[in-house]
Amino acid sequence: MTSLVDQDYIKMIVFQLADKEYAIPVSNVQGIEKLMHITRVPKTLNYVKGVINLRGVVTPIIDLRERFGLPKAEYIDSTRIIICTLNNMEVGFVVDSANDVIDIPVISIENQPNVVGSAEVDFISGVAKIENRLLILLHLDKVLVSENN
Amino acid sequence: MDMNQYLEMFIEESKEHLQSCSDNLLELEKNPEDISIVNEIFRSAHTLKGMSATMGYEDLADLTHKMENVLDAIRNHKINVDSEILDVVFESVDHLEEMIMDIADGGDGKRDVKETVEKLKAIESGQPIASQAQAIDEVAATAIEVLIEESTATPHLQYDDYEKTVLQQSSEQDYNAYEITVVLREDCLLKAARVFMVFDILEKNGDVIKSVPSADQLEEEKFDQQFQVAFITKDAADVIQKKIMKVSEVDKVIVTPLTQELFTTSATEVTQVDTPVVIETIENNTNDTKEIETKQKSSTSTKSTTHTSSSKTIRVSIERLDILMNLFEELVIDRGRLQSISTEVNHSELNETVERMSRTMGDLQNIVLTMRMVPVDTVFNRFPKMVRTLSRDLNKKINLEIIGAETELDRTVIDEIGDPLVHLIRNSLDHGIESPEIRKAKGKPEEGTVVLRAYHSGNYVFIEIEDDGAGINKDRVLKKAISRGIVTKESALTLTDKQINELILASGFSTAEVISDISGRGVGLDVVKTTIESLGGNISIESTEDVGSTFSIQLPLTLSIISVMLVEIEQEIYAIPLSSIIETAIIKKTDVLNAHNQKVIDFRGKVVPLIYLEEIFEVPRDNEIDDEYQSVVIVRKGEKLAGLVVDSFIGQQEIVLKSLGNYLTNIFAISGATILGNGKVALIVDCNALVK
Structure with missing residues (x-):
């Protein structure tokens, strides 16, 4: 990620959860999948939905709505799974929809997320304002810290 | 010229040559007269020297060169082979090995070997031998003697x-x-x-x-x-x-x-x-x-044999085999889908093709799996030298016998068992075999024997380490275990002999009065146990005091494909490894008895506790089923049995074992996952965690 900072723009995937738009760097994203059968794994945290067969690799799935403490939603046609890799971990995030890939100018990123004041505040690394949209940049490290132990 | 592309090959070949050096050195120690063995060693050393010089590892080439000089002198009868000389040559081989390992780890292969070089030089110039002239005379004399013997024979x-x-x-x-x-x-x-x-x-x-x-x-x-x-x-x-x-x-x-x-x-x-x-x-x-x-x-x-090994093999990196395995696994899953489609469509030509494809895939599976199999010799071959050095350090006489070195095991298992085996052998040498004096007093031959044996049995490979040493002193083990708080005095009385023996595998246990640097401080054996169990294996100990002990390790043939029984609970499918299943049974609900808070059944005269997987795995159930009969899978962990209650049995299947990834670790009673024919993931039940 450091190499990206040198550039003027960061390429990011934008997705929707409830009424907000979030963004994660393209470099962490492996792919975006349509919803498929999720096998429940017992005795895990509530936001861990289970595992899927991602082309032969068993991949755990996290429901981001539940992770952020947002109200649950039915999985619909536009629901997507964003496959992310970080620190040798491969995890899929269930999101309402994946909208866009955009270049975010580094200067437009602000560090103080004063605007947002909910449970997900820990997971936010910054916000970016582009035209009329407010994008919330996610701190993947924190999202993936499992509180299992 | 860029040497990097040759580096891997160089390391691999160097290892092989060094291995053959030490093998032959051991052989030479047994038959010091056999000059053809010296020639073998000389040839390996010579090749190694050439290779390392080409690759620019001067230190390596230099030491090999010095060693070669000594070997040359031996082979020209300038020096007599004795154990002192062999010690120095062994030492140089050790140094060479270290250098190669260093290079393999990305180092420059430099190492301070002055002392060894001095020794080699001394030997070469004949200094340690009291009188050189006499020695040569002797050589000549023996040579003539030998000639006469030879020629008359x-x-x-x-x-x-x-x-x-x-x-x-x-x-x-x-x-x-x-x-x-x-x-x-x-x-x-x-x-x-x-x-x-x-x-x-x-x-x-x-x-x-x-x-x-x-x-x-x-x-x-x-x-x-x-x-x-x-x-x-x-x-x-x-x-x-x-x-x-x-x-x-x-x-x-x-x-x-x-x-x-x-x-x-x-x-x-x-x-x-x-x-x-x-x-x-x-x-x-x-x-x-x-x-x-x-x-x-x-x-x-x-x-x-030399023919086949030299010209009919190629080197393939293990990663490529892993990729091949992964691709093959995907094919297996697709085959499952294709099969279900063809039964739906019911087109005769399609059926035939799918049928034939399935058969070919079966053969292919065998080949892919056997390709990953390596003889345990690759692990065993370092032990003779280790035993030799250790027995010298310990002043004991020990003969290592290796049986079944050609037994094959999956590469992934091989990589893991090296260290546990080293621990166990060190343990046998240090604590097992007694010193020659004690052995004599006990009326045993002065030379102790350690047998390292490997063999196949069913879906498992067994590796046994047997020594004819002191065996395990049960009283001492018990006393120690109680003093260390591993068992209580009360429970100690109920332990069987076997359980007492296995106490030495518990952590924080060491009975050796003198802690030596050879077999640690009792941290070793419990690590051995965990490593082997993490490989899906088992370790048990048989021991008779003053007669000897046998450590027996049971390992699965392969870690990647196992046989399971698929079972269904509500909508969810779970896989239970066949290796822990004893049998399946259908029992009447009325046969279930209540003992305290535990439901049990009387199974072939034994009281077996029932475990409801539905409860353990918190399976969401829409409508309560009220069946008169219950399906039970009887599983075992060691001597203990348990009955897993499920909704229904699906059948037996070979599955590809997959991990749940790095994010989901330590899930209770789940050891991994697999992908079924329909593309869905099924979880594998870890029976060891369920049976207490």
Whole structure:
């Protein structure tokens, strides 16, 4: 990620959860999948939905709505799974929809997320304002810290 | 030139050469007279020297060179082999190994080996041997003795009946028969060409009856510096000798007349050599005969093996095999889908094709799996040297016997069992085998024996380490275990002998009165146990005091494909490894008894606790089923049994084991996952966690 900072723009995937738009760097994203059968794994945290067969690799799935403490939603046609890799971990995030890939100018990123004041505040690394949209940049490290132990 | 692409190959080959060095050194220790072994070692060392010099590892090349000098001296009978010399050579091999490991880890292979180099030099110049001249005399003396022994026992060349007849007839027709030994110069480059020229001359002047090594081997340069032929001609011996000497790069030609007795009877004496100069020739001759004999032997027995290993194999990196395995697994899953589609469509041609494809895939699966199998020898081969060094350090006499080194195991398992085995063997040497004095007092042979045995049984490979040492003192183990708080006094009374033995595998346990650096502080054995259990294996100990102990390790053949029983609970499918299943049963609900808070059944006279997987796995259930019968899978962990209650059995299947990834770790009672024919993931039940 450091190499990206040198550039003027960061390429990011934008997705929707409830009424907000979030963004994660393209470099962490492996792919975006349509919803498929999720096998429940017992005795895990509530936001861990289970595992899927991602082309032969068993991949755990996290429901981001539940992770952020947002109200649950039915999985619909536009629901997507964003496959992310970080620190040798491969995890899929269930999101309402994946909208866009955009270049975010580094200067437009602000560090103080004063605007947002909910449970997900820990997971936010910054916000970016582009035209009329407010994008919330996610701190993947924190999202993936499992509180299992 | 970029050497990186050769680096891996260099490391691999160096390891092989070093391995063969230490193997042969051990062999040499047993037969110090056998010069052909020295030659083997010399050759490996020589190749290693060449390779490392090419790769630019000067230190490595230098040390090998010094070692080579010593070996050269041994093989030319300048030095006698004794254990002191072998120790130094072993030491150098150790250093070389360290250097190679360093290079493999990305280092520069540099290492301080001054001391060893000094020792090697000292040996080379003959210093440690009290009187060099005497030693050489001795060598010469033994050489002559050996020669006489040799020559009385066996003639130079062995002839079969046909050859004997030819020789006999030729002598009747006034032909002279000779045995000619041709020695090529050390630096001879085109050995095969020289051989050809020698044969050319011979054939112009007579007939070659036999050659050792055979003509084929000579052509392939599969000989050292010399070869022998049986030859009939009308010319005199010195004429032949002169003619052959004309071929360049020929060092020496020895022509001995072949008398009738020589080839007709087996006990013959080489024509007594009359001049004192000949001592050298005799020595050479001894070498010749010895070497040629061993060659003869080996050419029949080892020829086939060396052939296959040298020319019919290629090196493939383990990553590529892993990729192949992954691709194959995906194919297996697709095959499942295809099969279900073809049964739906029910088109005869499609069915036939799918059927045939399934069969081919079955064969393919076998090949892919066996490709990953490696003989346990790759782990075992480092032990003889280890045992040798350790027994010296410990002042014990120990003989290591290895049985079944050819047993094959999956590569992933092989990589993991090395360290546990080292621990166990060290443990046997240190705590098991007694010192020679004690052994004598006990009426055992002074030399202790450790047997390392590997064999297949069913879907498992067993590795046993057996020693005839002191065995486990149960009272001492119990006392220690109680004092360490591993067991309570009360529970100690109920333990079986086997359970007491296995206490030594518990963490924080060490009974050796003197803590040595050889087998740690009792941290070792519990690590061994965890490692083996993490591989899906098992370890058990049999021991009789004063007779010896046997550590037995049971390992799965492969970690990647296992047989399971698929079961269903509501909508969810779980896989239970066949290895822990004893049997399945259908029981009446009324047969379920209540013992305290635990539901149990009476199963073949045993009380077996029931575990409801539905509860353990918190399976969401929409509508309560009220069946009169319940499906139970009886599983076991060690001696203990438990019944897993499920909704229904689906059947037995071979599945590909997958991990749940790095995010989901330590999930209770789930050891992994697999992908079913329909593309869905099924979880694998860890019975060991369920049975308490």
